[in-house]
Amino acid sequence: MKSIYIQILETTAMGLILVSCNFLDVVPEGSATTEDIYKTQAQAEKMVIGCYSEIPNYFHPQNFPDVTGSDEMVMGHRATTRWFHYKSLMNGDESSSTTYYGLWSNTASSYPTGAVKKDIWNAVRYCYNVINNLDKVPDITEENKKTWKGEALFLIAYYHQIMLEYYGPIFMVKEEKASDMPSNLMRSPYDECVDFIADKYDESAKLLPAVRASGEKNRATSAAALGYKARLLLYAASPLVNGNAEFYTDFKNPDGKSLMNLNYDREKWKKAMDASEEAIKLSEANGYKLYGGDAANAERGRKNYHEAFVGGNSGAFNNWDEILFGLADQGTISYCIKNMAPRIGFSSYSSKGFRGYMFPTWSCATRYFTDKGLPWTDDPDTKNLKPEMLVSSPDYPAEKTSCFYLHREPRFYASIGFDRGKFEIQNGTIMLKCRRGETQQDDGVESHEYQCDNGLYCQKWISSKDSYNATQDKITYNSWVFPYLRLAELYLDYVEADFEYNKELSAKSLSYLNKIRSRCGLPSFQDSWSYVGGIPTDEAKLRNVIHDERSNELAMEGRRFHDIRRWKIMEKVLCRKEKSWNIAGKTAEDYYKLTEMNDGSYIDRSKIMAPKSYWLAIPIDQMQIDYNLVQNPGY
DSSP states (O other): OOOHHHHHHHOOOOTTOOSOOOGGGSSOSSOOOHHHHTSSHHHHHHHHHHTTTTSOOTTOTTTOSTTTSSSSEEEOTTOOTTTOTHHHHHTTOOOSSSOSEESSOSOOSOOOTTOEEOOHHHHHHHHHHHHHHGGGOTTOOHHHHHHHHHHHHHHHHHHHHHHHHHHSSOOOOOSOOOSSOOSSOOOOOHHHHHHHHHHHHHHHHHHSOSSOOGGGTTSOOHHHHHHHHHHHHHHHHSTTTSSOHHHHTTOBOTTSOBSSOOSOOTHHHHHHHHHHHHHHHHHHHTTOOOTTOSOSSHHHHHHHHHHHHHOSSSSBOOOTTTEEEEEOOHHHHHHHHHHHSOOOSOSSOOSSSOOOOEEEOHHHHHHSOBTTSSOTTTOTTTTTOOTTOEEEOSSOTTSEEEGGGSSBOHHHHHHEEETTSEEEETTEEEEOOOSTTSTTOOOOOTTOOSOOSSSEEEOTTOOTTOEEETTTTEEEOOBOOEEEEEHHHHHHHHHHHHHHHHSSOOHHHHHHHHHHHHHTTOOOHHHHHHTTTSSOOSHHHHHHHHHHHHHHHTTTTTHHHHHHHHTTOHHHHHTSOOEEEOTTOSSHHHHSOEEEOOOGGGOOGGGOOTTGGGSOOOOHHHHHHOTTOOOOTTO
């Protein structure tokens, strides 16, 4: 195997890093040595930056399953597993010998064409190499030594957390060692992994600044460290891994040691609650805040929420006031914009321009609350309304649309595009026309790949600055930062942990929840539920509401993929066929008939099952090398 130094030279930094680096500048030509890498402060910093390069690109639908692998966003049914790997999970094709996700190992003799690989374990070793060698840099300042060590510790924790979320119990890399993985490692019990990662986040937080200078906003901070620790502990308290004897009674190492705690521990929720509060306090004390502040009305709330992600009309936007860690790779962002935005500039199918190929599901769209801040089936104004009921469009009264598009909360209109509704694009606002024979249609021709299967479009990541010039065949893209972690999530972490620990929402939880609601123009939680007699007292009901509060705020950001797993509801959620309008309909009466969405031949929901589909498989090449490794349940 190549030395760590040569590997680093051959690594290309992912778009997470905004600062431009040429890793070939780290050392002179020839055989690199430790002295070369750490000869100067400038070269050492490039090594630090290189340590970020193996972080997965969660937003790109051709890479990891986070955004498209749940029930909130998908690619069109014509899209193949070769290009969109989440369909391998949805179709039950992932196995120890065939995986599209080269994370645990990327050294197998063969992978499916298009498999995505990240060298996670060696990235961790690179981080230890930084820690072990910073003292050797002759001209390094004490401040840089402290901060760069903090970054390395943060990344050690983060890389382990990535593996924990995808694979469950892992083994822990605690020192640099050799670049080859030992062949006698056992997976550590889940709770031991959590403790190790949490400790590393605590160590890093003591060394890192809470806020970065403008040119370094994308690098680790103490706010991000404590924020990820809160996410870690919330996951650890959740039903999937906290007392789940149903899945894990026989999940043991060869020495008989159980890899999961089979007894429920309520105190884990208290740890998650405390960690969330610590992260919130640090973040707020250092100027992090929700974009836009309190909204005076629904329209201001819609703008607040939409602009928090794509900005106003500048064409470039970086919301580092709310984002604690994020992806600024404009190649990925422009690819997603191209595939999310509805067709513009053509009266019939074209593969040019915007595609509308990556779109929100019926589940995502209908989960949003009403304008009273209630679930649709709880609001007295909407609970008896059926989707097929036609009404005047809220935006174009002369046009007919579904009643499901009325009375929705501001985040719905900021996030979802629908037939006969407004859509911000093309340097202004257009009316979407999604019926057969119209501009934003699916024309039904199977060979015409780039089309939407349900008549819904994503507005959340599309702005008026995204435009297509058909004459020049040129797309102008807005630029922004995709959030991997933002302040709103920390508020929601606290709310969920508080509820699960105390079985009710405290005044503090309500205040955090209402910060989120106020920003997007919703009534307070208490005021919303006053319409129907008060906040639910039934535990299961209130839990579902809290889950929906989280899913609506974080919609299409990749968190629900992990949430439905840690809540232990994944198979119930994903086995349901998604719904669609009758996209072959040419009139309002024909179009607005609810049917099942076409999944195509690349998804078989009957193969989504517990416990297998909750984790990725340990690759067979690693099982053959290390006979102490036990496979995940279900494989």
